[in-house]
Amino acid sequence: MQAKLDNRLLTRAVARWVAHITKLAALGIGLVSFSHAEPLQLHLGPSYAYPVTTDIPSDVTMIPIEKRLDWLKVRVGEYSGWIHIDELEKVPHVKRPEPAQFRYSPDPLVQLELSASTESALGVAANFEMLDQDVSVRFYHSARNSQEWNALEFGLNRVFRDSEKWSWSGYLGAGVGLNESGSGRWSDEGKEETLPIVAASTEISWKIDHNFSVGARAQTQQALAGNSANHGALALVWKIRF
Incomplete structure (x- = not known):
């Protein structure tokens, strides 16, 4: 009887250990996937028609400067350029500046x-x-x-x-x-x-x-x-x- 009880406890411990290892493996795969996320691209102007100025990692801190329709002009270190707001979902940190630094226009500028x-x-x-x-x-x-x-x-x-x-x-x-x-x-x-x-x-x-x-x-x-x-x-x- 005691042997059966010990076997059950051992089986439960092994199952918990396997589940724990599985979670760690899944987390590791997620981290690897995140570290290999595609870089973001900054454009010269507020449109995909403009050429790409530079590629930046998706985990950087961006400072918004100006907004035009669905495009945002940002500064990343010594670089600046335009990025579509849908791309911001890939960015974990977006620093909002003071209102005086941020120029927003809901309409196209003339x-x-x-x-x-x-x-x-x-x-x-x-x-x-x-x-x-x-x-x-x-x-x-x-x-x-x-x-x-x-x-x-x-x-x-x-x-x-x-x-x-x-x-x-x-x-x-x-x-x-x-x-x-x-x-x-x-x-x-x-x-x-x-x-x-x-x-x-x-x-x-x-x-x-x-x-x-x-x-x-x-x-x-x-x-x-x-x-x-x-x-x-x-x-x-x-x-x-x-």
Whole structure:
């Protein structure tokens, strides 16, 4: 009788030991899986269309800087970039800064800009987000002596480098140019003419404030009709974001 009782106690002890070992093994597998979790990716802008700037571990501390729709701009050490809020479920620690440091906008931001170029042309533009792309509508007018012309463009902006103090971006667009009567910009005969153009530019902007920046731009316009002339210029640009 005593032997049967001892066997039962031994069987229960072995069962408890096996269950304990199983739990430890499951926990170890979970830890290994977590340690091999895929890294998170920071993007240059608030869209998957922007290139990835860096990969970061999923167990780091992120500091939110700005929110735009479902995207959050964060700082991780010396790096900063945009991450979709769904990715934050993978992050165990997200440090929220003071309200003054966090800029939230439930709607897409609109950035207005003014420019003055070496061609004595003044420009106005609106930059905004459409279909997950940063787009720009630009209008230029020049009345230098008798060389009067106008141009209206629509194109895409792309950020190549973005930091807390400055950014480097590019633009590619197309539109129409109006050569006023007597102007030789796009007509050798000085005819009044409306013609298609393509345009490109690159610029470096310095961030004076969260919503205000000043930039230096190199730009060019290529006529696709008329005298097919190409005109390049340098411009100073002021930008304010709402």
